[in-house]
Amino acid sequence: MDKILEVRDLNVSYTTEGTLFRKKEVQKVLKDVSFDLYAGEALGLVGGSGSGKTTLARAVLGLLPRYEGTVTHYTPRPQVIFQDPSSALNPARTVGWIMEEPLLIHGKYDAPERRRRILAMLEQVGLSEEYLDRHPSELSGGQKQRVLIAAALIVRPRLVVADEPVSALDVTIQAQILKLLAEMRRRHGLSYLFISHDMNVVYQLCDRVMVMQEGRIVETGAIDEIFQHPKHPYTRQLIEAAN
Amino acid sequence: MAKQPVKNKNPFAGNWFLTAGAAITVFMILFTLLGQIWTPYDPSLPDENAMSLAPSPAHWFGTDSFGRDILSRVMNGAGTTLLIAFLVVLIGGIAGVIIGSLTGYFGGVVDEVLMRICDLITAFPSILLALIILRIMEPGVKNVVWVLAILFVPSFARVVRTEFARCRTQNYVKLARLQGAGPFRIMLRHILPNVWPVLLPAVSIGFNNAVLAEASMSFLGVGVSASEVSLGRMLYDSQNTILRGAPWYALTVGLVIVLMILGFSLLGEGLRQRNR
């Protein structure tokens, strides 16, 4: 299988600003993180809040100004799906604009081709053409997340980082969006780095899972294996919490 | 569940301030524009037979001590005032938007320095500052525009900076960056449209303040020159007539200024309430 992402010995620490009255503090957020991600694979990353999973996502996306270690991409730019769809969609713009902008930035297609792709993608995520002129404030939470997925996938990425993409949604909507993500993966041969605090959600979508605690990957393996024979106590704790 | 569409709603419905403000402003702009192409009398032609007349059907606002028709002069002179206000808001607004967006988006040392300069300018009441600077300079429309425009920059820069600093941390901006958009594309296409709702009331209040400032400056004799006719200048001319028992000159000119300011003020308040 083709490797599309390689992370080696990643260490990230934040330094709190020192002031006159306070000393600088160094806080290690990621400790010696290494993993590979292969084409077509959905890799889950589970951990509690503050475990460093979002920092890892930011490192993979190239949003961190400083880190030690290497992050190597074997594909073009990864795309991202954020947790809170309302802040991830520009409130001043329409759905059509939000979907066209990534294509404009890439600048490869002319106007009719852009429109064709937008309409095709909109249909794939289950929205009709009439949504093109709607503003985000006129959409429900699930619809927003669909638009966000469409905008991420319209540039045909190979890797998508999904940072808690369903945790802001109702349970019924969660299931719909997870189904959509699985379908899009099959259709486009996508790889996911799927971040969640919820083992159940990860189980529904991922092949493999990494468990993260306090900036360290404590356990990694095939999803069934982990669920049936969790080795690390923290993993057991997470599975119990999910049931 | 999808919320009701917001944009199709009539913006004037239930917004008394917006409706009244827009109506008064449109009326005043039409009144002024008309005054540039047609006035009841020649605004600069003295008439020895009609000096210092009180308002009458022939001269609705009366005549001044040279026998010139005040309504004609006001219609014509409002153009100078409105032009000054327009240029001040345009120049001050553009500079404010540029400074505010750069400092708000990038932050850092430039932000710190520029905002300190803004603080320094606004530490002193701007009317007083304008008064001192304009008194030093030659009177004239050009100088009034430049001085007021510069003094108006901080008010726009602040509003825009706050919005840019707020939007910069939003996920849609991060997303745009991940899609490969450069900083200027993000500022212009992604953030700026979000700034309009707060910029529009600021522009309206800017007009309000600019008309007030022109009137105050010219009234004190430091605004437009004696050969230029503006509302403030007419107020200056009318000062002596009040004490001579002919207050209609000052009253009518003042009323026109008040209407102009009131229009912009209500419009600004209406636009502000629309954001809630």
Place this chain on the structure above:
Amino acid sequence: MRYIGKKLLTLLATLLAVSFLSYAAFEMIGDPVATILGTNATPEAAAQLRADMGLDRPLPLRYGEWLWHFMGGDMGTSYIYRLPVREMIGEKLAVTLIMTLMAVILTVAVSVPAGAWLARREGRPVDKVFTVLNQILMAVPPFFVAVLLTVVFGLLLRVFTPGRFVPYTESWPLFLFYMIFPALSVALPRIAMTTKMLRASALEELGRDYILTAYSRGHSRRSALKAHALKNAMLPVVTFLAANAAEMLAGGIVIEQLFSVPGIGRLLLSSIGTRDIPVVEAIVLILAVWVMLIHLIGDILGQILDPRVRL
């Protein structure tokens, strides 16, 4: 305490910056030698005067000396009138200060009860009428109020003589009576603004939990408002008032003209016109000090009213 110390420090720094900038700017625009000797003086006489006045020395040095003397109470000598600046501006400063003070008192005296009164009547017809009226009053510029007051009280009712001014050295009551009209002109739009602000602020306080608790304890709406809300509602108003007091000071300078009040504003304008730089510099610095002091007082009052922001 540390907060106020920090404020004081920034304030001093700002003052220093303002005073140096204005000193440098005015030194550049007005050549005192030309002002004093006129344009047809011999070069020798001009050079002699320049040396006598110490103008051949570097600017920062002269600025430092000027500031030092200023703090000691010596504000220099007018180029035009050859009088000590201090003597020239003393009485005029007092006039402007009293006028501003009256405007501030008027604003507080009217808008605080009015704001609370309207807040208690939220949503009723009176409230709606006054909200609209307020918005209109806010847009009426002081000079128009001045014209109206002159026409109504001066010309029609003959309560006062337009164009007349009574110095306080002559009669205090008459002086104060004549100052009411300019003070009211400046204050009227500010009264409207402050009332609106206080009404909104009081309403916000009334919606808070502790007020609802007060209701449940059996307080009536009126006493609930009085007991708890007003003090908290005052907080944003105090800072707002401070900024307004500074604006009223500036607005008063415009109004002095209409009421023939011999205040600091008219002296400032005429002194800039005659390039009487020492007078101008002194007035600008004093006005700057006032404005900063007003802001400082606003900050300190805000601290006293709201223990939460005390650092």
